[in-house]
Amino acid sequence: MIKGQDSIPLSPYMGLYDLVVPKDNMLRQMNELVDFSFIMEELQDKYCLTNGRNAISPIRMFKYLLLKTIFDLSDVDVVERSKYDMSFKYFLDLAPEAGVIDPSSLTKFRKLRLPDEGLLDMLVGKSVEIAIEHNILKDPTIILDATHTRACFNKKSPKEFLQEKSKNVRKAVYRVDESMQGKFPDKPLSNDLQEELEYCSERENIRFTNEHKMELVSKLHPLVTNGSRKNDEFEFNKDAGTYMCKAGHLAIQKKYDGCTKHNKNPRYRYFFDVERCKVCPLKEGCYKEGAKTKSYYVTVKSTEHTEQEAFQETERFKELSKSRYKIEAKNSELKNRHGYKKANYSGLFGMQIQAATTIFAVNLKRILRLKNQKES
Known part of the structure; x- marks a missing residue:
């Protein structure tokens, strides 16, 4: 009472x-x-x-x-x-x-x-x-901005975790608009993690902001924009600013390769510690025995996201981007001074x-x- x-x-x-x-x-x-x-x-x-x-x-x-x-x-x-x-x-x-x-x-x-x-x-x-x-x-x-927060703990497999979150998203959307039930992509039926990742990536920030007539004042990252090649297990680690292999090893060096006669689009080449690759338990199909280097290429597709790239060059984007430091500073305060870096519950x-x-x-x-x- x-x-x-x-x-x-x-x-x-x-x-x-x-x-x-x-x-x-x-x-x-x-x-x-x-x-x-x-x-x-x-x-x-x-x-x-x-x-x-x-x-x-x-x-x-x-x-x-x-x-x-x-x-x-x-x-x-x-x-x-x-x-x-x-x-x-x-x-x-x-x-x-x-x-x-x-x-x-x-x-x-x-x-x-x-x-x-x-x-x-x-x-x-x-x-x-x-x-x-x-x-x-x-x-x-x-x-509006987003920031990373570490989970308190996670006992679920990556696929189970993604399935749970995508389910929560669907349920939340259906409560607001039941007509959306037939508009989501078909749920993957296999146990392949890559399929689940692709399913969860269907709604992107740029697409969302365009549909809701919002201006996305965030510069495109040439790697995050285009992602890694399909059918491999390298992923971009945003916090580290580099790529990570399936064993969890981060690239130790990055090299930019511009446009060439045989490669019309510029590429980034990521080098991994070959000594670690030699003894890695997951090297099969990834590291070729006897190779002196191990690298990973990512092509920067210059034809994609042209509208956002054009917006980045406008005076309005440059003016609005001057305010981004405000939200970045506030995110830092939330995470470093008030415990928002990690979930408490x-x-x-x-x-x-x-x-x-x-x-x-x-x-x-x-x-x-x-x-x-x-x-x-």
Whole structure:
């Protein structure tokens, strides 16, 4: 039951907060900036309003998740710090002498109390409302980008993982538009991983942005654009910026071969450590015994993606691309300062929760910074 959960805690020690939590403390400012009652409004249908034991305030539970994100702490660590950090207790609307929750309560809150969908949209929308309210957000431009996040763990085979994700995509699309059921490519029936990869690659960024009349302000990578040759097991590792063989070895050198008489399109040649190839357990069909080098060619197909290539040369693209550093810097902050580099929970919904709270927390920090600059 959550009846009366919005009451103010009474304690003879409340004055301590004025002494130990300064006015410029980030958590104090965040408490003053945001009216967190919207959390109660969103989650009240997840609780019984008439009977049962009093539940911990959903606002307080949500604030625990924000503290986890802001300071990149585990469930256990955020609860432990809440016992003695007065800024944490102030943010949580706790009396100085009040006890804290059991860490397991956060797991239950995430799984049972948070909305099943729409959490990210709700929190991003709320942060936008706050920015507009304080006359901070004025530019209507929206910048979209993607970033890598490592999974918490993965016990599934690559094919099983791809099948699960493609299934989730189809189900999500069908909930919005049932007419799409006959428009997806046919699902592969074999156990071939390459077929599953090709199936999952059918919807590309360029095609998606064109269909939705969006401008893709991202330069084409000549290798990612064209991909590796079919029927082999080399793949481009975006983080390393080079190709990787099926044994997981990265190329150690790259050479650019321009257009020649026999090769109309330029190529990149990737060299692998031949000493590792000689003893590789997967060398059959890949490394020729006695060869002094092992290389892999990728052709840069100059005729593909001509529209995007032309857009890259326009003044509009050059002007818009000047803003890309903003989203890149924000991705870096999300990943390196707030734990978004790796998933904290298993499952897609766990990742959605982490994304929602992380983006919301970072947006609030940014709003506070701009608000303080404006007032100073």
